[in-house]
Amino acid sequence: MRFDLVDLQLFLHVVEAGSITGGAARAHLSLASCSERIQGMEETLGVPLLLRGRRGVTPTPAGDALVRHARLVFQQLQRMRAELGDHAQGLKGTVRLQCNTAALSEYLPDALAGFLARHPHVDVALDEHPSHEVAKAVRDGVADLGILSDAVDLSQLESFPFRTDRLVAVATPELAQQLAPDGHPVPFVRLADFDHVSLAGDSALFNYLELQARRLGRTLHARVRLRDFAAICRMVEAGVGIGIVPEPAARRHAQTMDIAVIELLDAWALRQLAVCVRSFDALPRHAQQLVDALRA
Missing domain, CATH: 3.40.190.10 (Periplasmic binding protein-like II)
Known part of the structure; x- marks a missing residue:
C-alpha cells in the first residue's frame, strides 16, 4: 500500500468538500486527475473509499478510517515542523494555562518564574477559575493545560501530581x-x-x-x-x-x-492539586516542557 501526501491531502479535500469536483478545486487539480488519483487509491486498497451519488460523495467505512489516519499524519507533520523550528530558533509560543486560586497564589509563581526565566521566548496566558471549570476548559481545548483539585471529574484528561x-x-x-x-x-x-x-x-x-x-x-x-x-x-x-x-x-x-x-x-x-492536559503527546514542545517543569 503506497500513498503519498498529495493523495492523502486530496482525499481529505474531497471528503470535506463533499464532492470530487470540490476536492479537485481545493487541491488545484483537474477533475480528471483528481478522479484518477482517488480511483488509484481504491484499486490499491481493494475497497471503495467513496459512495458516489448525484449530490456528491460520502466516505465508506474504509474511507472514514482513511480520513482519521490521514488527519493524524498531517497533525504529526505539523508537530514535527514545529519541533524542528524550535531547535532552529529556540522555543517559541504561548501556553494557555488555567488554575484554581491556591495554585495561582501559593504554588505556581515559583515554578512558573523558573520556567519563564529559562525560556524567554515562551509566554503564558494565565487565568484563574474553579477546578471544575479548569477541567472543562482543558477538555474543550480552551486551555492547553490546567492546575486543579483532582477531586473533580478528570475523564478524557491526562493528569500529573503537582502539589498537596x-x-x-x-x-x-x-x-x-x-x-x-x-x-x-x-x-x-x-x-x-x-x-x-x-x-x-x-x-x-x-x-x-x-x-x-x-x-x-x-x-x-x-x-x-x-x-x-x-x-x-x-x-x-x-x-x-x-x-x-x-x-x-x-x-x-x-x-x-x-x-x-x-x-x-x-x-x-486536604486537596491534591494536579496538572491536567488533553494529551501530553499532542502538546507543542514548549507546552510539554512547561508541564515537565510543573511536575518537577
Whole structure:
C-alpha cells in the first residue's frame, strides 16, 4: 500500500468538500486527475473509499478510517515542523494555562518564574477559575493545560501530581482558643455561622467554600471580600472575622501577625492539586516542557 501526501491531502479535500469536483478545486487539480488519483487509491486498497451519488460523495467505512489516519499524519507533520523550528530558533509560543486560586497564589509563581526565566521566548496566558471549570476548559481545548483539585471529574484528561494543598482557618488567638481549646482540628460546620473574611466573589476558592457551606445547609456571611491572603489575615488580626486560606499562606502570615491557625477536620480541606492536559503527546514542545517543569 503506497500513498503519498498529495493523495492523502486530496482525499481529505474531497471528503470535506463533499464532492470530487470540490476536492479537485481545493487541491488545484483537474477533475480528471483528481478522479484518477482517488480511483488509484481504491484499486490499491481493494475497497471503495467513496459512495458516489448525484449530490456528491460520502466516505465508506474504509474511507472514514482513511480520513482519521490521514488527519493524524498531517497533525504529526505539523508537530514535527514545529519541533524542528524550535531547535532552529529556540522555543517559541504561548501556553494557555488555567488554575484554581491556591495554585495561582501559593504554588505556581515559583515554578512558573523558573520556567519563564529559562525560556524567554515562551509566554503564558494565565487565568484563574474553579477546578471544575479548569477541567472543562482543558477538555474543550480552551486551555492547553490546567492546575486543579483532582477531586473533580478528570475523564478524557491526562493528569500529573503537582502539589498537596491544605486549607486551614485563621482567627484571633482568643477566638481560636474558644473554637479549638485543645488545638485539635475542627469541622468546618463549627465555623460556618461566624462572620468570614473572604476572597472576592469571583475567586475560585470563595466559590469552593460557598459550595461546602451549601452542602451543610449554611450560607457564608462574608463581611468583606479581598483580593489576597495577606489582606485577609490582616482583617482577621483586627477581629473582623474568620478566614479560610491555604496553609502555607496562614503559617507565613502567622509569623508576623497576631493570628492563630486552626486545622480543619473535613476531608475536602486536604486537596491534591494536579496538572491536567488533553494529551501530553499532542502538546507543542514548549507546552510539554512547561508541564515537565510543573511536575518537577
